[in-house]
Amino acid sequence: MDEFGLIEQYFRRPARRSEVVLGVGDDAALVALRGAQRTLAVTTDTLIEGVHFAAGAPGFDVGYKALAVNVSDLAAMGARPLAFLLNLSLPRIDPMWLAGFRDGLFTLADAVSLDLIGGDTVRGPLAITITALGTTAPGGALTRTGARAGDRVYVSGLLGEAALGLLARSGHLSLPSEFQAPVLARLDRPLPRIEEGQALVGIASSAIDVSDGLVADLGHVLKASGVGAEIDLRRLPLSRAYDAAFATVGYDPALVFGDDYELCFTVPPERTPALAGIAPRFACGFHYIGDIVAGRGLVLRNGQDIYAPARSGYNHFDG
Numbered sequence: 001m002d003e004f005g006l007i008e009q010y011f012r013r014p015a016r017r018s019e020v021v022l023g024v025g026d027d028a029a030l031v032a033l034r035g036a037q038r039t040l041a042v043t044t045d046t047l048i049e050g051v052h053f054a055a056g057a058p059g060f061d062v063g064y065k066a067l068a069v070n071v072s073d074l075a076a077m078g079a080r081p082l083a084f085l086l087n088l089s090l091p092r093i094d095p096m097w098l099a100g101f102r103d104g105l106f107t108l109a110d111a112v113s114l115d116l117i118g119g120d121t122v123r124g125p126l127a128i129t130i131t132a133l134g135t136t137a138p139g140g141a142l143t144r145t146g147a148r149a150g151d152r153v154y155v156s157g158l159l160g161e162a163a164l165g166l167l168a169r170s171g172h173l174s175l176p177s178e179f180q181a182p183v184l185a186r187l188d189r190p191l192p193r194i195e196e197g198q199a200l201v202g203i204a205s206s207a208i209d210v211s212d213g214l215v216a217d218l219g220h221v222l223k224a225s226g227v228g229a230e231i232d233l234r235r236l237p238l239s240r241a242y243d244a245a246f247a248t249v250g251y252d253p254a255l256v257f258g259d260d261y262e263l264c265f266t267v268p269p270e271r272t273p274a275l276a277g278i279a280p281r282f283a284c285g286f287h288y289i290g291d292i293v294a295g296r297g298l299v300l301r302n303g304q305d306i307y308a309p310a311r312s313g314y315n316h317f318d319g
Contacts, residue, residue: 059100075197079134160254
């Protein structure tokens with residue numbers, strides 16, 4: 001059982017209050033407050049030492065990424081960042097590490113206009129839980145449920161660079177020196193596509209952020225929307241660093257390793273001119289990689305051949 005099966009079996013149940021527009025099962029919950037002109041988007045994530053970041057990782061990188069993974073969820077909903085809560089479990093008080101953690105946290109918070117409004121601090125194993133709040137126009141949030149047969153599938157940015165950083169850091173991949181810093185930066189300090197997500201409202205029919213790998217995350221959209229997809233691997237946006245490593249790693253890091261924090265989204269054919277109209281505003285680019293089809297499941301094609309990755313994506317409960 002993976003984390004999504006666990007949630008489905010033990011914790012999903014219908015919302016009792018009409019204000020809960022969208023509950024368990026998307027990148028964020030949506031709560032419509034009576035009389036408010038905006039809908040509240042709420043998301044939360046936990047990072048644990050030794051699982052999501054290495055023991056001894058610099059405080060700056062941990063603080064930055066802990067907030068980034070939440071901001072990325074807001075981006076996938078097309079939400080405008082508002083505020084966040086910080087729950088921090090610490091084995092001890094290390095002033096130098098905490099100063100770095102604070103600086104990383106607030107560097108990203110300032111960049112996306114998020115205010116820290118509270119939280120909790122306890123003694124225990126090093127773990128960070130952040131709950132981020134954003135707002136959307138009523139009925140205007142991007143969700144996982146709107147993909148339809150005939151829609152095009154897109155991703156923002158480049159895929160697999162964070163995976164290369166992880167492989168390089170763990171000694172499983174040797175990269176030319178010119179590529180090492182960029183891929184480690186993508187791993188440690190991802191750039192949530194918050195402005196891109198807001199621009200896609202009214203254009204994309206569905207969206208999700210790529211945190212557990214393209215295959216797994218696009219799979220969530222397909223399941224929620226009741227459709228299938230065919231992806232052309234030759235269209236995957238890969239960097240020069242990835243090209244240099246491709247003979248060693250193949251397609252899998254770009255498909256199933258996760259930590260990209262790009263957006264994967266679908267666009268109906270009639271809205272592709274609107275997408276082309278906003279694309280020049282964003283340096284990351286929007287890349288067409290395949291199509292939504294009738295039926296169920298995801299097919300990966302490498303030319304005429306069907307490609308099967310070694311696994312489906314990151315699973316907290318593997319092993």
